Each structure stands twice: as structure tokens, then as C-alpha cells.
Amino acid sequence: MPRAADAIRRAVAVWWERFRAQEMKLNLDLKLVFAVMLLVGAFYVLGSSINGTTQQQDGLTTADQAAVAPDFALPEATSGRIVRLRDAATHSPVVFTFWASYCGYCPLELTKLQAYAQRYKGRIQFYGIDADDSAAAALAFEADHQINLPTLLDSDHAVENLYDVQSLPMLVIVDRHGHVRHFVVGYDPDMDQSVPPLLDKLLAES
Numbered sequence: 140m141p142r143a144a145d146a147i148r149r150a151v152a153v154w155w156e157r158f159r160a161q162e163m164k165l166n167l168d169l170k171l172v173f174a175v176m177l178l179v180g181a182f183y184v185l186g187s188s189i190n191g192t193t194q195q196q197d198g199l200t201t202a203d204q205a206a207v208a209p210d211f212a213l214p215e216a217t218s219g220r221i222v223r224l225r226d227a228a229t230h231s232p233v234v235f236t237f238w239a240s241y242c243g244y245c246p247l248e249l250t251k252l253q254a255y256a257q258r259y260k261g262r263i264q265f266y267g268i269d270a271d272d273s274a275a276a277a278l279a280f281e282a283d284h285q286i287n288l289p290t291l292l293d294s295d296h297a298v299e300n301l302y303d304v305q306s307l308p309m310l311v312i313v314d315r316h317g318h319v320r321h322f323v324v325g326y327d328p329d330m331d332q333s334v335p336p337l338l339d340k341l342l343a344e345s
Contacts (some may be wrong), residue, residue, distance in 0.1 A: 144251045199337055205318035209301040213291035216274045222291055232341050233264045233313045240280040241272035242307040244326035266291050271287040314341055
């Protein structure tokens with residue numbers, strides 16, 4: 140019996156050590172998961188603001204919470220005409236998206252913006268901002284994809300840096316007072332359902 144009891148105690152001790160080891164591993168795994176969740180949350184918060192404007196997930200940022208859009212003046216790829224955001228926004232809301240020829244989703248967004256430009260012609264201005272291509276390359280890209288949206292050239296990446304562009308495309312909506320009212324980082328396949336209602340609402344405010 141003593142030998143049997145010793146064997147049982149040893150078996151229990153081994154089981155207990157294994158159990159504690161698994162418990163410690165589980166706790167470590169849970170801590171890692173929690174740490175990753177915190178990091179993801181932090182990046183989400185950082186990615187949900189631009190120049191002080193907090194993104195409203197259900198629509199436009201209210202005018203009193205929206206930050207002033209950083210002003211810029213860029214040449215238009217076809218004519219060389221300088222477009223200044225501050226001046227353009229005094230006439231109507233301005234919508235622009237940052238893009239580049241290497242961006243796979245950019246042609247999709249540019250095509251949609253081109254359709255919106257026709258729909259809101261004379262009421263909202265639409266532009267593409269290319270920071271990675273020459274004028275010739277940008278125009279060739281647009282021709283290949285049958286896009287005729289006005290393209291502004293940000294050759295020194297100054298405007299891209301002003302708006303802290305981390306991913307392409309990046310859509311920005313500016314109201315007539317020069318405030319950033321909405322922005323979208325990355326291509327939204329459902330933008331036909333989300334963007335026009337925002338633009339209609341913005342026009343109703345003007």
C-alpha cells in the first residue's frame with residue numbers, strides 16, 4: 140500500500156505540474172491577445188482622426204467638431220492650372236482622393252468619383268491627387284482606365300504628408316467653410332451607398 144500511495148502522490152504531483160504549466164501558458168496567451176487588442180484599438184483611434192477631426196462612423200463630422208483642412212496649391216496635370224483648396228472650397232464643397240498608379244483599388248475609386256462628378260456637376264468639385272507619378276504617367280494611367288477626373292500633382296509629397304496619408308486610396312470631403320467633414324482610408328466597396336448620402340447632406344447645409 141505505501142508503494143501504491145507513493146505512486147499515486149507522484150502521479151498527482153506530475154499532473155498538477157502539467158496543469159500549472161498549461162495554466163501559465165494560457166494566461167500568457169490571454170495576455171498576448173489582450174496586448175494585440177490594445178494595439179489594434181490604438182491604431183484604430185489614430186487612423187480615425189485627421190488634423191483633429193474625429194471620424195463619425197455614421198456620417199459627417201459635425202461642423203463644430205471638424206478641423207480646418209490643411210490648405211494646398213497644386214498644379215492640374217493637364218493644364219498646369221494651380222488649384223488652391225482654400226479658394227475652391229469657397230465656391231462649393233471639395234472632394235479629393237489620394238491615389239497612385241501602383242494602387243490596385245485606386246481605379247475603382249476614381250471611376251466612382253468620376254460618376255459622382257457628373258452627378259454633382261456645378262455643385263461639388265472632385266479631384267484626384269497623385270503624389271507618385273509624373274504628369275505624363277498620371278495621364279497615361281487615366282487614359283488606360285478611361286478616367287477624366289481632374290488630377291493634381293503632389294510631386295514632393297507635401298500634401299500627402301499634410302494629410303498623413305498612410306494608405307491609398309484616401310478620400311477626403313471638405314465643406315464650403317474649409318473643414319474636413321469626412322474621410323475614408325482605403326477603398327470602400329460600398330461607397331455608392333455611403334458617399335452620395337453624405338454629399339447630399341453636405342449640400343443641404345450649404
